[in-house]
Amino acid sequence: MPDVDVCVVGAGPVGLTLAIALRGLGLGVRIVDRAPAAKREARALVLWPRALEALDSLGVAGILRRNAVELARVTIHGRGRRLGELTTGWHRSAHNRPVNIEQHDIERLLCAELAGRGTEVEWDTEVTDVKVHEDRAEFTLTRPDGTAESGTAAWIVGCEGTASVVRDRLGIPFEGRRRTGLQVVQGNAHPEWPLGEQQGHGHIFLARAAPSSPSRCPTGRTASSASATTPTPR
Ligand SMILES: Cc1cc2nc3c(=O)[nH]c(=O)nc-3n(C[C@H](O)[C@H](O)[C@H](O)COP(=O)(O)OP(=O)(O)OC[C@H]3O[C@@H](n4cnc5c(N)ncnc54)[C@H](O)[C@@H]3O)c2cc1C
Known part of the structure; x- marks a missing residue:
């Protein structure tokens, strides 16, 4: 008999959302992540x-x-002038507009929602091996101090990003290739510019080598991502 219904590997947005969905179906879930805690750096x-x-x-x-x-809207700038504006809200849905919320805030809130459904993320817990049998998956969990534990689950789900141990052990290839020569840099800042600070109003700056898209975060900071074609390490 497996220890748990489902072991979810990786507590990013995909793993957390899946774990919440499985808890909603009444299944027993274990969710592990090798990171020491939820992420803090700027992402989506x-x-x-x-x-x-x-x-x-x-x-x-x-x-x-x-x-x-x-x-609500995004102004597009290029060559030092305003080129046009995108407005949102045309989608027929209870959620007809996109929202700005930082990925680490999404993850923090999903962790809390999951905890409210009886499952805490096990941080500092890396899946280092997986064996799949007819009726269960057997996995090894390794902690930063080198101690290891084995466990079993009726199902194991790899939600641990591109370098997935689960996918590797199942022999599923990672299709696609690494894109070289492109770097995406993302950060948060308080801009000083003549465009003002309107809630719900984003901007996209088109530039030959480094387009950027600042948008206001709920925290009042402005998150900006810029892609640049640069010689990146290969
Ligand atoms: C700097 C940056 C900026 C980004 N900006 C954007 C953006 O603007 N818009 C957008 O749509 N997307 C953006 N992304 C991409 C977005 O962050 C990812 O698509 C998203 O995080 C994928 O979610 P995920 O749950 O699949 O995986 P991840 O968020 O990568 O989560 C995987 C988790 O698995 C854990 N893990 C890995 N291996 C193991 C293991 N063996 N055992 C246990 N745990 C393991 C990791 O610690 C991690 O927490 C950005 C990414 C980065 C890095």
Whole structure:
């Protein structure tokens, strides 16, 4: 008899959302992540309507919306002038506009929602091996001090990003290739510019080598991502 119904490997947005969905179905879930705690660095910033609809069906859209800012319009700039404007809200849905909310805030809120459903993320817990049998998956969990534990689950789900141990042990290839020569840099800042600071109003700056897209976060900071074609390490 396996120890648990499902072991979810990786507590990023995919693993956390899946764990919440499985708990909603009444299944026993163990979710592990090798990181010491939830992420803090700037990553994705926009939740689009379809994602909000899916999260709504799991009962977690409300808490995310309360910690987000609706994105109503985006002004596009290029060559030193305003080129045009995108407006949102055309989608026929209860969530007809995208919202700005930082990925680490999404993850923090999903962790809390999951804990409220009886499952805590086990941090500092890396899956280092997986064996799949007819009726169960057997996995090894390794902690930073080198101690290891083995466990079993009726199902194991790899939500641990591109370098997935689960996918590797199942022999599923990672299709696609690394894109070289392109770097995406993302950060948060308080800009000083003549464009003002309007809630729900983002900007995209088109530039030959480094387009950038600042948008206001719920925290009042402005998150900006810029892609640049640069010689990156290969
Ligand atoms: C700097 C940066 C900026 C980004 N900006 C954007 C953006 O603007 N818009 C956008 O749509 N996307 C953006 N992304 C991409 C987005 O962050 C990812 O698509 C998203 O995080 C993928 O979610 P995930 O749950 O699949 O995986 P991840 O978020 O990568 O989570 C995987 C988790 O698995 C854990 N893990 C890995 N291996 C193991 C293991 N063996 N055992 C246990 N745990 C393990 C990791 O610690 C991690 O927490 C950005 C990414 C980065 C790095």
